[in-house]
Amino acid sequence: MTEQPTRFPRFFITARAPCPYLPGKVERKVFAELRGPDAAHMSESLGRIGFRRSQNVVYRPSCEGCSACVSVRIVARDFRPSASQRRLLRKNADLEVAASDPWATEEQFALLKRYLAARHPDGGMATMDGYDFADMIETSPVDTVVVEYREPGHDGRPGRLVGACLTDKQSDGLSMVYSFFDPDIPHRRGIGTYIILDHVLRAAAVEMPYVYLGYWVKGSPSMDYKRRFSPLEGLGPDGWRLLPAIEDAGPGTTRARVARAG
Template identity: 65%
Template sequence: MTAQFRFPRFFVTTPSPCPYLAGKTERKVFTELSGPHAGELNDALGRIGFRRSQGVAYRPSCIDCSACVSVRVVSAEFHPNASQRKLMRRHDDLAITACKPWTTEEQFDLLRRYLAARHPGGGMADMDEQDFADMVEQTPVNTYVIEYREPGGRLVGACLSDQQADGLSMIYSFFEPDDPARPGLGTYIILDHITRAARANLPYVYLGYWVKGSARMQYKVRFKPIERLGPAGWQRFEPGETALAAKALAPARASRVSA
């Protein structure tokens, strides 16, 4: 008997202030991920620029802006530059473990330190332990918490990640923000995901949305080769391309939970 697929219903949020570009508003289109085919639906939507948050897949759908662009790194062709290689050597003592999506007090304490230092007053600043548990544990797809620990056992980084059919999707990462002995942990976590994807023969690492004009998002385009999603599909690009890049980019505004 042929499996019965239910075509998903999509909804649109009301406009709200954009967290990335001053004076702009954001709006998202979203659908529920549930049932036995939630993973397949999430894979398909991920290929057209959707991101996952708990049991929902969403994508920017702003009326007057298209600054948010879905980007992904081509894992098999990635070659770290000199500074990235140095960073990988600096942190090669870390023990890395893929854990089931189950939260711990240690993870939450690290998240609170990270948010206080890097995103004070941001949309996640008031997150409590239950909010954190919901973000991590409410997942209908193949999800892990990747932990990064020092030789003595101290947790210094973590990333909520989905394994999709064609790659790893980095949902949210956080790390020790002010340790001079551990610079560049956020970059290192991305480098580790690219390595993991390549070893698993997964062609891509999805980094969420790159926002042209937002300094907070510029780190994403330091990993090359990188592809953006536009009207013609996924294409490689250089961030230094002219304003034509902005017009050719995919749907608009990103959510606060974007990686």
Template identity: 65%
Template sequence: MTAHFRYPRFFVTSPSPCPYLPGKQERKVFTELTGAHAAELNDALGRIGFRRSQGVAYRPNCIGCVACVSVRVVTPEFVANATQRKLLKRHADLEVSACRAWATDEQFQLLRRYLSARHPGGGMAGMDEDDYADMVEHSPVDSFVVEYREPTVNGRLGRLVGACLTDRQADGLSMIYSFFDAADETRPALGNFIIMDHILRARDAGLPYVYLGYWVKGSARMAYKTRYRPVEVLGPLGWSRYDAEPAAPSRRLGSMV
């Protein structure tokens, strides 16, 4: 007896203004992640450039534009440059915990401050507590929240300075959304540190990749995504190494942690 398999149905959104490239229109193709095989479907779609948002997997499907490119870091070969090594040392005192995908008020207040500082006019600026809870808790796959806190003092839990909603896929970690205290000048470049922490986590777990979402060439906001070497980009012929910008002289991260 042959098991019944239902192929996913895909839909396309209406065009809307692109948030990254002025004058461009964005459009997405998406499908629902439901049923007993949602995790397997999410893994398969992730390998061809889809991203997850709650119970939906999507990818850009813009007319006349292919600027959005999926990127992933090859964790076993990751090489930290001098700046990244300094950053790892700077934030080495942070207490990092992988928590279940459960929204807290402390996380939400940190997200509000982050959005106010970095994306005041963005699509997420109007999120309320229920919206945030939906984003974190409504996941059909293996998800968790990584929290970054200042050191515990006299038994009192340290201040939350960063967090990241993360999916564990069959071949890596997918960073769904990260946020941090962007106004704290004593904690510079926390976003970069969170990415490197995920690279370490994936490598220690034997997972070959960390998926960073979409890199938009020509968008200064997205330039950081190609600074973690080696990085692969998804093109018409599959994944390939991106070497257009030479990496600074460096040594392997494993020698530093």
């Protein structure tokens, strides 16, 4: 009997750069390219040990002297929304939700630009053009969908796009690659939180165990919203462990605003 060779990806290290989450810190990432027939399996396997996908690359922090970035995932099967989360679900229950193949549209790009201008005007994505956006959405070697959230339509026409999320479908759950939404709709405050809640409830409905949220960064106010979902597991040296629950102050507070599942 001959043994089939195991395919291992080649890993690389990025140059040091200013950390986008913690002032005065320097970040560095380890990354690998996803390609070939094993790309989906590789992406999912590496995701379980803390890697995230961006287009056809997976990466994770590899910073010297800092371990503030913690991979987190919501335990969908045990999730019970808090009182404020239940109110948010009721308020947005009229939204029309649809998942489609990852194909970039001008409407999505316009929504992203409004979102970035309001929430991340100095971020690395602020200069993204239409071609960059198309690459972000359409370059995926795994099972990926774009989930759109729209206001109710009229006369057979679709309603206004108010939120979207690029989502990878895995055997053990959903991985929220990147979400964005309209920041200027007063009656839709908390829609970023609603997008996460919707993913969790849909995962639980089909018995998917987890929703992966990317990294929670201790000490970064923009990442505190991820701690508002419980039960939440964090990845540490001993594997995935439940993180202590914290009080849900509601989606209207600064600490609970959703920037992205980065």
